[in-house]
Amino acid sequence: MAHEQASLLLSRQLKELCKSSVDGFSAGLIDDDDLYKWEIVIYGPPETLYEGGMFKAHLLFPREYPHRPPKMKFVSNMWHPNIDQEGNVCISILHEPGDDKYGYEKAAERWLPVHTVETICISVISMLADPNDESPANVDAAKMWRENFEEFKKKVTRTVRRSVEEL
């Protein structure tokens, strides 16, 4: 039953996103036969360093969706405090649900079963606009963002240019 629920939910989201696109990203399947693997293109949000970029990412859903979160990984080269060197997105809403005993993150900050491709992409867009440097996945990027913003800017501009060339 869980399995059917996941594919039903994902196929419905695919249909809706094809019918009426949402500002800021486009989404589709990597392979038409596999509802669990999505390809996303995030448009760099206007008036940020990432403006003009078209960043390709993969969104991989587990069979237990919506009870468990997908993983998101940028395929395009990225430079951002909350995206690690392999491109994995590290935001709390994509963290496994529940209360961990260390109280590191509250259950309410973690994954919730109401999240969809759309809400995830919107969170990622706002993460691009507003990095969280308290718990960086890319420590070097976080340090550069804080201490050498000019250099950070240059590096991001380069990834923006590259993302468009590679698309």
Add this chain to the structure above:
Amino acid sequence: MGNCFKSSSNDDISLLRGNDHHDPALEPAPFVEPPPPYRPQQRMPIFHPSPGVSRPANQLTEDEQIKIAQRLGLINHLPTGKYDGTNKKAKECVICMNEFVFGDELRYLPCMHCYHRECIDDWLMRSFTCPSCMEPVDAALLTTYQTS
């Protein structure tokens, strides 16, 4: 960020099958053995004691067993009902995104959000939080007890 470890969740099915051996001496030899009695395949239920950890019931620590038993008890105390269309505000289950149909079994949380019983019960075993308002269910339970 932490919490990225995984645990394997292999069931040892051989333990569940029981002992089906027959003593050949007791059977009339030339006949084909009748098919074994029908047994529905039972799988060990999987629980989620902490974020990203899923384990079959027989591999939980004592603390985890207590935590899960308490959780099951609390969930069972949350009111349930059948959808009859009287609640105009709740039209669909935001977990499965399906509209409620007359007769659907619902579960009501203390914050007054409601979901399909099957959808929310599975979720509450993973996280004791309302998916709509993110209110911790146990905290909300306490406040309803205090005010009533």
